[in-house]
Amino acid sequence: MGFEKNQIYTVTIEDIGAEGEGIGKIEGFSLFVKDALPGDVAKVKLTKVRKNYAFARLEEIIKPSPSRVEPCCPVSRQCGGCQIQALSYGKQLAFKQSKVENNLVRIGGFEPEMIREIMEPIIGMESPWHYRNKAQYPFGCSKDGTPVTGFYAGRTHVIIPNTDCLLGARENKRILDTILKHMRQYQVAAYDEGTGQGLVRHVLVRKGFFTEELMVCIVVNAPGGRKREWIPEQNRLLDRLALLPGMTSISVNFNTENTNVIMGKETCTIWGRDKIRDRLHLLQADGDDFIKTDRSVTYEISPRSFYQVNSTQAERLYSTALSYAELTGGETVWDLYCGIGTISLFLSFGAKQVYGVEVIPEAIEDARENARKNGITNVKFFEGKAEEVLPEFYGTAGEGETDMRHPDVIVVDPPRKGCDEVTLETILKMQPERVVYVSCDSATLARDLKILCEGGYELKRGRVCDQFCHSVHVECVCLMTRNK
Numbered sequence: 001m002g003f004e005k006n007q008i009y010t011v012t013i014e015d016i017g018a019e020g021e022g023i024g025k026i027e028g029f030s031l032f033v034k035d036a037l038p039g040d041v042a043k044v045k046l047t048k049v050r051k052n053y054a055f056a057r058l059e060e061i062i063k064p065s066p067s068r069v070e071p072c073c074p075v076s077r078q079c080g081g082c083q084i085q086a087l088s089y090g091k092q093l094a095f096k097q098s099k100v101e102n103n104l105v106r107i108g109g110f111e112p113e114m115i116r117e118i119m120e121p122i123i124g125m126e127s128p129w130h131y132r133n134k135a136q137y138p139f140g141c142s143k144d145g146t147p148v149t150g151f152y153a154g155r156t157h158v159i160i161p162n163t164d165c166l167l168g169a170r171e172n173k174r175i176l177d178t179i180l181k182h183m184r185q186y187q188v189a190a191y192d193e194g195t196g197q198g199l200v201r202h203v204l205v206r207k208g209f210f211t212e213e214l215m216v217c218i219v220v221n222a223p224g225g226r227k228r229e230w231i232p233e234q235n236r237l238l239d240r241l242a243l244l245p246g247m248t249s250i251s252v253n254f255n256t257e258n259t260n261v262i263m264g265k266e267t268c269t270i271w272g273r274d275k276i277r278d279r280l281h282l283l284q285a286d287g288d289d290f291i292k293t294d295r296s297v298t299y300e301i302s303p304r305s306f307y308q309v310n311s312t313q314a315e316r317l318y319s320t321a322l323s324y325a326e327l328t329g330g331e332t333v334w335d336l337y338c339g340i341g342t343i344s345l346f347l348s349f350g351a352k353q354v355y356g357v358e359v360i361p362e363a364i365e366d367a368r369e370n371a372r373k374n375g376i377t378n379v380k381f382f383e384g385k386a387e388e389v390l391p392e393f394y395g396t397a398g399e400g401e402t403d404m405r406h407p408d409v410i411v412v413d414p415p416r417k418g419c420d421e422v423t424l425e426t427i428l429k430m431q432p433e434r435v436v437y438v439s440c441d442s443a444t445l446a447r448d449l450k451i452l453c454e455g456g457y458e459l460k461r462g463r464v465c466d467q468f469c470h471s472v473h474v475e476c477v478c479l480m481t482r483n484k
């Protein structure tokens with residue numbers, strides 16, 4: 001059958017693709033259909049035809065999927081922030097669980113029965129809304145020239161105006177409306193990517209979920225330097241923002257580059273503190289549930305630091321990682337890709353000594369300060385790449401430092417591209433009893449676990465944790481143990 005652009009087909013959607021699109025088949029030919037869900041029978045129009053597959057637009061849903069729900073957000077379809085809001089939350093969780101299991105089987109080479117046996121039930125949220133502790137809103141101009149903010153439509157830089165995102169903190173709306181009002185009142189222009197003109201590029205809002213502290217960082221198209229007023233009538237804006245309950249830190253960040261990178265290198269606090277705090281509690285598993293213990297860690301967070309966007313789920317993820325580490329008080333543990341020390345400080349509760357490694361110098365500074373402020377003394381942080389720091393210690397640690405060369409546990413939490421090969425090789429040489437792998441990309445996780453298995457480890461436990469409800473992103477944690 002010859003497939004051509006603009007042809008219309010009726011197709012049953014069977015699966016969800018990497019970016020949340022529905023996937024259906026006609027005579028073995030795959031169609032990728034944005035906004036279609038598994039179970040939908042839909043009329044679709046081909047928009048781009050390739051050799052073995054095509055992209056298609058959803059024209060009409062003939063029979064809706066039983067898993068379809070009415071999205072709560074009025075712009076969920078246009079906005080690129082969520083991809084699967086129209087899928088019931090229960091089905092979202094099932095999709096994420098099977099995505100991880102499939103990758104472990106397909107890429108990792110594990111037996112399907114074994115994977116089904118070892119995987120524990122996914123950790124979902126009771127209420128999957130208003131969970132993000134961080135949001136970055138782009139600013140731009142509407143057709144009539146007034147400033148707007150919202151989120152980009154998928155794969156574009158077209159702003160879908162919306163100050164009331166249902167995934168973000170409830171406070172975001174008032175903050176953004178206050179800034180927009182100020183911009184209109186004092187003719188402050190939004191940045192225009194095309195011309196490089198205009199001032200306000202992005203606004204970053206962070207909230208300490210358990211402290212209720214708020215941080216606002218306004219990214220401006222200005223060179224920084226010693227001036228103190230970068231936004232016209234800055235003090236009037238500060239007066240208004242400072243009135244909002246919980247406001248703790250207001251800063252400007254300078255970015256004059258023509259780039260997609262949101263923040264520039266220099267940040268200047270213009271009101272309040274440089275950082276906000278959040279507190280994460282150590283939880284204890286209670287069946288499939290979690291209960292709070294009396295232990296917690298307080299973290300200082302700067303505008304540019306990495307911090308898990310979902311505090312509620314981060315507690316569950318880190319507590320699960322800690323339980324997988326099976327610490328009894330005497331262990332030496334490496335925490336690779338440690339960021340501001342979030343997991344390291346949790347591990348310190350159960351270990352004799354923890355060593356953290358992280359490539360971003362500011363994050364290492366934050367990690368050290370976090371340890372100090374929490375009175376935690378059994379953690380040491382090293383700045384550098386995991387693939388460089390770890391081999392260095394393996395090679396050079398002398399007598400009396402065998403604990404560092406042969407730790408009991410190594411925890412890794414790499415970015416999406418996974419661990420460097422050198423890191424995996426060094427882990428195999430160090431022969432820890434357990435490796436706990438925290439991952440935000442199950443494809444690279446599966447690839448790396450396969451290498452660890454070939455090097456003498458066995459996959460023992462795994463659990464998916466839904467950090468990013470309504471999006472297709474998936475976080476999970478796995479335990480590998482060394483074969484005797």
Ligand code: SAH
Binds near residue numbers: 337358385
């Ligand atoms: N464990 C932390 C951070 C995880 S995000 C937390 O849960 O908060 C991954 C971290 O790895 C980021 O902080 C990133 O800066 C860091 N990173 C990226 N590449 C790295 C490398 N090659 N070596 C060490 N750290 C790296």
